[in-house]
Structures are given as C-alpha cells and as structure tokens.
Amino acid sequence: xxxxxxxxxxxxxxxxxxxxxxxxxxxxxxxxxxxxxxxxxxxxxxxxxxxxxxxxxxxxxxxxxxxxxxxxxxxxxxxxxxxxxxxxxxxxxxxxxxxxxxxxxxxxxxxxxx
Amino acid sequence: xxxxxxxxxxxxxxxxxxxxxxxxxxxxxxxxxxxxxxxxxxxxxxxxxxxxxxxxxxxxxxxxxxxxxxxxxxxxxxxxxxxxxxxxxxxxxxxxxxxxxxxxxxxxxxxxx
Numbered sequence: 001x002x003x004x005x006x007x008x009x010x011x012x013x014x015x016x017x018x019x020x021x022x023x024x025x026x027x028x029x030x031x032x033x034x035x036x037x038x039x040x041x042x043x044x045x046x047x048x049x050x051x052x053x054x055x056x057x058x059x060x061x062x063x064x065x066x067x068x069x070x071x072x073x074x075x076x077x078x079x080x081x082x083x084x085x086x087x088x089x090x091x092x093x094x095x096x097x098x099x100x101x102x103x104x105x106x107x108x109x110x111x112x113x114x
Numbered sequence: 115x116x117x118x119x120x121x122x123x124x125x126x127x128x129x130x131x132x133x134x135x136x137x138x139x140x141x142x143x144x145x146x147x148x149x150x151x152x153x154x155x156x157x158x159x160x161x162x163x164x165x166x167x168x169x170x171x172x173x174x175x176x177x178x179x180x181x182x183x184x185x186x187x188x189x190x191x192x193x194x195x196x197x198x199x200x201x202x203x204x205x206x207x208x209x210x211x212x213x214x215x216x217x218x219x220x221x222x223x224x225x226x227x
Binding site for chain 2: 042
C-alpha cells in the first residue's frame with residue numbers, strides 16, 4: 001500500500017499572506033490533485049497534474065498557484081489569503097486519472113485566516 | 115459542464131434502518147460514476163464505481179446501480195450501523211476526457227444506536 005502525506009495539518013495565516021501546502025505520495029502515481037472542501041459545497045478542484053512538471057487548472061484555480069517538480073510531490077500556494085477564510089485542502093493521487101481509476105486522498109490541511 | 119447533485123445534505127437514521135442517498139448527474143456519454151465515504155478527520159475513501167448502464171457497484175454492504183435513463187446512481191444499504199456515520203460523496207469522471215473527478219456536495223449520514 002501507499003500513503004498521501006499532507007503538511008502542515010493545520011495552517012493559520014494572516015490576511016494577504018502567501019501560504020504553501022505540501023503533499024507527498026509514495027504510490028508512484030502519475031496524477032495528483034488539489035481539492036478544496038467547504039461545508040455544504042463538497043470538493044472542488046483547484047489544480048491537477050498528470051505528470052511531473054505538468055499543471056492543469058480546475059474550476060477554482062483563481063487565487064492559487066501549484067507546482068509539481070517531482071513525481072512524488074505536489075504543492076499548492078494560496079497567493080493572498082482572504083480574511084476569515086476557512087477551508088480544508090485535500091491532496092489526492094491516482095494511477096490513471098479520474099475516469100478509469102480511483103483517487104487516494106490525504107487527511108487534509110485545515111486553513112484558518114485571521 | 116458536467117455536474118453531480120446530491121439532494122440530501124443530512125440524513126439521520128436509527129441502526130438497522132434502510133438507507134437511500136440520492137445522486138443524479140448531468141453529463142454526456144457514459145461517464146464513470148463513483149461513491150466515496152469520508153470519516154471524521156480522514157480524507158475521502160473510494161467505495162465503489164460503475165461505468166456502464168445497469169452496472170451495479172457494491173462494497174461493505176452499500177450498493178448503487180448506474181441508470182442512464184434517469185441519470186442516477188443512488189446509494190443504498192439495507193441495514194445501517196452506527197459505524198456507517200460519515201459523509202458520502204457521489205462523483206463522476208469528467209466526460210470531456212480530462213483527468214478529474216467532479217464531486218457532489220456530500221451527504222452527512224448520522225446513525226443513532
């Protein structure tokens with residue numbers, strides 16, 4: 001088996017601050033994802049990457065940057081944190097994409113902006 | 115674009131009750147359909163999938179049947195347990211061919227002993 005490790009687990013920031021979340025996977029999967037989870041809104045895709053150095057925007061990419069420098073890691077940057085923002089960011093990986101395969105998720109990183 | 119609708123935001127049941135969580139989708143062709151379950155403090159876990167009309171997916175006593183005619187993939191379980199309390203997400207594989215899953219808004223299931 002494998003595991004998705006997200007760091008940090010909890011992140012507290014100030015309004016306007018740039019904040020970075022990191023994700024590591026040891027499944028040797030090609031595709032990685034960042035989803036944002038808000039209560040009552042489900043999971044919304046921010047960015048995904050189908051291979052090293054590839055980046056694809058999801059529906060919620062505005063206000064975020066991403067980086068996939070290695071196959072095993074995928075980072076997400078909140079470019080300017082919004083006051084009173086609270087959300088959980090979920091990283092996931094899959095062997096062959098969302099249509100034919102299944103996604104494996106990390107436990108999430110909870111963001112609070114003061 | 116493609117979308118998934120879960121009509122129940124919260125469902126409260128007693129142990130041994132029958133469960134139905136409704137999921138309807140909007141997409142062209144035959145997208146793969148999925149159910150995921152998320153326990154407190156954890157990420158969502160794959161439950162099962164189906165990819166063609168009338169195909170039944172199942173796992174851990176849960177099941178759902180792909181219905182192209184009604185564009186539905188409703189989750190059912192005959193007898194729920196307290197340990198089934200979790201958030202359940204219906205999802206579909208993007209029919210445009212991109213490598214992403216589109217999730218519904220989730221249904222919080224609470225099962226009382």
